[in-house]
Amino acid sequence: MSSPLPAEYADTSSWSYHIDQRYYDELARQCALLREDWPSAGTDEIVRVQSFLTREARLIDEGRFNDWLEHFTDDCLYWVPVTAGGGDPTTEVSHAFDDRRRLTDRVYWLRTGLAFSQIPASRTRRVIGNVETTVDPATGEQLVRSNVVVHEFRAGVTKTYPGWYGHVLRKTEGGWRIKLKQINLLDSDQIHENLTLVF
Amino acid sequence: MTLQRDSLSGIPVPSRTDYAALVREDRVHRTLYTDPAVFAEEMVKVFGGRSWVYLAHESQLPEPNSFLSVRMGLRPVIVTRDRKGSLHAVFNRCSHRAATLCREESGVAKSFQCPYHGWTFRNTGELVGTPWPQGYGEDFDRAEHGLHKVARVESYRGFVFGTLNESAPSVVDWLGPAAGWLDYWIDRAPQGEIVVRSAANRMGYRGNWKLAYDNAGDGYHPAFSHRSLLEMASRMGTSKDMAYFGVSPDEGLMRTYMLGNGHSVIDQRPNYDGPGSFWANQRPQPGRERFEEKIRAEHGDDADRLLDLAIGSQINLNIFPNLLIIGNQVQVIEPLGVERTQLTWHATTVGGVPSEVNTMRMRTQEDFPSFGEPDDQANFEEVQRGLAAPEAEWVLMNRGLGVPGWQEVGPDGVVSSRATDELHMRRYYAAWQEMMSEDTTR
Ligand code: FES
Numbered sequence: 233m234s235s236p237l238p239a240e241y242a243d244t245s246s247w248s249y250h251i252d253q254r255y256y257d258e259l260a261r262q263c264a265l266l267r268e269d270w271p272s273a274g275t276d277e278i279v280r281v282q283s284f285l286t287r288e289a290r291l292i293d294e295g296r297f298n299d300w301l302e303h304f305t306d307d308c309l310y311w312v313p314v315t316a317g318g319g320d321p322t323t324e325v326s327h328a329f330d331d332r333r334r335l336t337d338r339v340y341w342l343r344t345g346l347a348f349s350q351i352p353a354s355r356t357r358r359v360i361g362n363v364e365t366t367v368d369p370a371t372g373e374q375l376v377r378s379n380v381v382v383h384e385f386r387a388g389v390t391k392t393y394p395g396w397y398g399h400v401l402r403k404t405e406g407g408w409r410i411k412l413k414q415i416n417l418l419d420s421d422q423i424h425e426n427l428t429l430v431f
Numbered sequence: 432m433t434l435q436r437d438s439l440s441g442i443p444v445p446s447r448t449d450y451a452a453l454v455r456e457d458r459v460h461r462t463l464y465t466d467p468a469v470f471a472e473e474m475v476k477v478f479g480g481r482s483w484v485y486l487a488h489e490s491q492l493p494e495p496n497s498f499l500s501v502r503m504g505l506r507p508v509i510v511t512r513d514r515k516g517s518l519h520a521v522f523n524r525c526s527h528r529a530a531t532l533c534r535e536e537s538g539v540a541k542s543f544q545c546p547y548h549g550w551t552f553r554n555t556g557e558l559v560g561t562p563w564p565q566g567y568g569e570d571f572d573r574a575e576h577g578l579h580k581v582a583r584v585e586s587y588r589g590f591v592f593g594t595l596n597e598s599a600p601s602v603v604d605w606l607g608p609a610a611g612w613l614d615y616w617i618d619r620a621p622q623g624e625i626v627v628r629s630a631a632n633r634m635g636y637r638g639n640w641k642l643a644y645d646n647a648g649d650g651y652h653p654a655f656s657h658r659s660l661l662e663m664a665s666r667m668g669t670s671k672d673m674a675y676f677g678v679s680p681d682e683g684l685m686r687t688y689m690l691g692n693g694h695s696v697i698d699q700r701p702n703y704d705g706p707g708s709f710w711a712n713q714r715p716q717p718g719r720e721r722f723e724e725k726i727r728a729e730h731g732d733d734a735d736r737l738l739d740l741a742i743g744s745q746i747n748l749n750i751f752p753n754l755l756i757i758g759n760q761v762q763v764i765e766p767l768g769v770e771r772t773q774l775t776w777h778a779t780t781v782g783g784v785p786s787e788v789n790t791m792r793m794r795t796q797e798d799f800p801s802f803g804e805p806d807d808q809a810n811f812e813e814v815q816r817g818l819a820a821p822e823a824e825w826v827l828m829n830r831g832l833g834v835p836g837w838q839e840v841g842p843d844g845v846v847s848s849r850a851t852d853e854l855h856m857r858r859y860y861a862a863w864q865e866m867m868s869e870d871t872t873r
């Protein structure tokens with residue numbers, strides 16, 4: 233986090249003191265970077281980010297949401313905008329705009345066993361490709377862009393969600409952590425039945 | 432009552448056109464949710480016929496010559512402003528051979544040229560050009576071939592309604608007491624104006640459109656259908672808004688009011704007390720703590736009012752057949768087929784407040800579409816599946832019926848009852864039945 237939080241707000245799974253105008257400005261800056269053309273990355277770099285994405289995908293597809301949550305930073309954002317590519321979250325609603333607290337809520341909600349939109353639970357499998365990566369010169373964070381197709385089966389119906397991911401990964405002692413995961417569905421602004429699956 | 436055989440089960444069912452037999456005082460027949468013929472008739476008579484239908488909000492048509500593509504039932508419709516700013520609604524259907532003219536969702540256009548053979552229409556509907564007109568006989572009169580118009584279009588404080596009924600009452604008369612509730616909702620905004628330009632959650636479910644309308648006035652379901660959300664809200668120890676639905680929702684002052692013509696409202700405000708109470712009871716959303724600190728530091732005594740504006744209105748206002756006001760959202764019911772419906776949740780902002788208030792409004796408006804509404808819609812889909820059993824014919828709406836002390840007539844003549852009374856369904860079905868029984872053949 234850019235500046236340390238007051239001690240009483242340090243636990244971002246309970247408090248959301250850090251989301252302010254500066255947070256939105258930084259989000260807009262990194263989202264713009266995620267849409268730019270990048271120089272091609274080296275094979276090693278691609279393989280490393282790819283295996284991170286693959287592992288993250290498997291945690292979701294296996295329903296290991298608590299493990300998945302641990303891969304996010306304290307100031308993370310899990311974001312499914314209505315306007316693919318982002319739009320302006322200060323004046324537009326999203327399908328999901330989850331800071332650490334709301335993402336913790338989401339995982340808790342999925343696991344209450346009372347969310348009827350997830351009874352039965354979605355079975356998902358996703359395929360990720362077209363991976364590109366570069367480094368944000370301002371923060372040193374790893375920017376990753378990929379295409380994704382999520383296949384979902386739930387309550388007798390199979391659905392397909394194509395789109396692209398924008399990831400911002402931050403290096404920590406335990407390896408990369410997800411600071412931003414932006415999920416841009418191809419038809420994000422159109423009708424969707426039951427978007428309670430995890431992207 | 433006429434009886435006929437259900438073609439699949441052989442069970443006698445009331446005749447499909449005898450709506451008096453299908454809508455009883457305490458129950459309605461399952462076929463009202465499953466029969467494609469009933470649906471087809473509704474699309475003509477309920478989303479057309481003599482009623483008003485919600486089409487759009489004026490803020491979605493911000494300048495002269497703005498247009499917006501909507502549906503009126505299944506009819507594709509373009510709502511337009513002419514160059515002077517007046518509102519019109521025309522069928523998005525070329526008078527030549529029926530192609531839609533406009534394939535954009537919104538924009539600015541003085542005229543529409545049909546992409547098929549190039550006929551051109553003004554945004555008010557007049558036909559102004561047919562390529563190579565020499566190919567038409569002398570008796571061809573352009574004036575006869577304008578776009579089909581929605582007979583009347585009227586706005587009530589920004590809410591634009593259309594009707595195909597030339598002799599319909601004015602919108603304000605048709606809204607009746609619902610207008611006053613809409614006033615409350617609009618006048619929460621310091622400048623008395625709501626802006627509907629903040630994206631929308633377009634949700635869909637595999638079920639009949641009336642399942643959404645049934646639910647919109649249903650104070651019985653939250654404790655059960657929204658258990659996941661209530662449970663999630665207690666993750667951090669404090670139970671937050673809507674928890675009052677779980678503990679004897681009939682004991683408190685929260686009531687449901689019948690507003691005529693199928694309109695109704697549930698007033699949750701008695702569960703709150705005074706400025707700042709909406710805010711205090713809201714589940715925490717992203718950015719809440721810093722936002723509150725800033726607003727309190729900068730606005731002193733006025734802070735509670737501003738904080739409350741980031742939170743929903745605490746009324747659920749239902750305007751038959753397709754407009755639902757919930758929280759800070761404008762929700763529109765869009766039937767797509769007898770067993771398929773789109774529910775569009777348009778997010779709103781207001782003027783005259785610091786921009787952070789509107790940003791917090793975005794975050795609060797994401798909460799229910801994420802963690803509340805999907806569970807309801809899952810239940811709607813499961814109702815639709817349950818309705819597939821032909822032998823179990825009836826859907827009940829008898830809660831509160833004949834229970835002493837529940838219904839009351841207020842000084843304004845408005846009937847109200849306890850929050851879980853299914854009076855809302857009984858009243859709107861009476862209006863529905865009247866519309867559906869009307870002979871619209873001319
Ligand atoms: S269908 Fe429009 S010009 Fe022919």
Ligand SMILES: [Fe+2]
Nearest residue numbers: 652653656807
């Ligand atoms: Fe509900």
